[in-house]
Amino acid sequence: MAVIDTKIDIAAAYLRAGEVVAIPTETVYGLAGNALDGDAVARIFAVKERPFFDPLIVHVKSIDAIAKYGHFNHEVLKKIAHDHMPGPVTLLLPRTHLIPDIITAGLDRVAIRIPSHNIARSLLNQIEFPLAAPSANPFGYISPTRATHVNDQLGHKIPYILDGGPCAVGVESTIIGVEGGELVVYRKGGLPIDQLISYGLPIRINEHSSSNPNAPGMLKSHYAPSCKLKIVDNWNLDEIDVETIGILTFGKDPMPSNVKHYINLSATSDLNEAAKNLFTSLRKFDQLKLEQIWVKLLPEKGLGLAINDRLRRAAAD
Ligand code: TXA
Numbered sequence: 001m002a003v004i005d006t007k008i009d010i011a012a013a014y015l016r017a018g019e020v021v022a023i024p025t026e027t028v029y030g031l032a033g034n035a036l037d038g039d040a041v042a043r044i045f046a047v048k049e050r051p052f053f054d055p056l057i058v059h060v061k062s063i064d065a066i067a068k069y070g071h072f073n074h075e076v077l078k079k080i081a082h083d084h085m086p087g088p089v090t091l092l093l094p095r096t097h098l099i100p101d102i103i104t105a106g107l108d109r110v111a112i113r114i115p116s117h118n119i120a121r122s123l124l125n126q127i128e129f130p131l132a133a134p135s136a137n138p139f140g141y142i143s144p145t146r147a148t149h150v151n152d153q154l155g156h157k158i159p160y161i162l163d164g165g166p167c168a169v170g171v172e173s174t175i176i177g178v179e180g181g182e183l184v185v186y187r188k189g190g191l192p193i194d195q196l197i198s199y200g201l202p203i204r205i206n207e208h209s210s211s212n213p214n215a216p217g218m219l220k221s222h223y224a225p226s227c228k229l230k231i232v233d234n235w236n237l238d239e240i241d242v243e244t245i246g247i248l249t250f251g252k253d254p255m256p257s258n259v260k261h262y263i264n265l266s267a268t269s270d271l272n273e274a275a276k277n278l279f280t281s282l283r284k285f286d287q288l289k290l291e292q293i294w295v296k297l298l299p300e301k302g303l304g305l306a307i308n309d310r311l312r313r314a315a316a317d
């Protein structure tokens with residue numbers, strides 16, 4: 001198993017040596033390697049068992065560093081960067097020659113973000129290169145929001161997990177870019193879409209399918225637990241074996257009395273709290289080896305949009 005510790009200099013030393021280590025961010029844990037070192041990046045794909053057509057996000061320490069690796073192709077993206085970075089948003093920008101092909105899967109644009117987690121920021125300030133980092137989970141599985149989540153699944157493949165505690169946001173970054181005068185949202189995430197309205201560009205939400213590898217890896221079936229996730233309109237549990245079902249609730253929704261396994265994402269109906277608890281809760285049910293998880297969609301606003309997106313993808317076959 002990997003060593004789990006909080007020593008930034010040790011993580012930096014591994015990264016300088018071309019190793020892959022897990023790092024905390026405010027969204028989810030990342031599986032990081034030197035973005036400018038093709039061998040280190042190839043190791044990331046190998047550890048995750050991720051197909052090479054699915055490109056990686058580059059993590060940098062500052063807006064100046066973004067400009068080194070990507071061209072701000074619209075003023076609005078610059079404004080958004082100044083307003084929301086560091087934070088849970090990723091920009092898709094035309095790449096500069098410094099970015100290796102393997103990072104973008106050969107695409108013309110590179111995804112870049114500045115994580116706001118203190119430990120990630122200190123680490124980026126200590127090293128001399130940007131970090132490529134997908135979520136630190138096996139390809140297609142639920143993203144990790146604690147160091148132990150990473151260790152459970154990838155601990156035997158990496159030397160070190162930099163522990164930053166539970167992730168404050170809990171869902172991945174919102175991915176945006178500008179195409180044809182529209183602000184395009186490629187992945188709903190930690191920065192709620194309503195925060196993007198004031199910039200004045202029309203907003204288009206790109207719904208992806210598994211048949212479009214040109215689009216940010218929004219494969220239809222993703223973020224999936226091993227047991228079946230089912231989206232329901234009501235808790236019609238009469239004819240079901242309650243031993244084998246986990247119920248994910250939200251707010252004050254009354255539970256049928258016969259339910260055995262349930263987790264409330266937020267008893268106070270707080271969507272931010274629900275996002276933070278989402279992946280941990282799915283993992284808990286998975287560990288109980290239940291047959292199904294039942295959930296009702298949450299309100300379609302704020303982080304509810306990103307949560308529902310993950311639930312739909314986890315429910316897709
Ligand atoms: O919050 C996050 O974004 C986390 C933390 C670790 O930073 N990272 C993350 O990475 O979620 P990953 O690889 O699990 O998801 C990134 C998504 C993928 O679906 C990928 O296809 C898409 O971003 N992506 C990355 N680079 C792209 C590019 N050049 N063009 C299109 N899509 C890209």
Ligand code: MG
Pocket residue numbers: 134135143
């Ligand atoms: Mg991922």
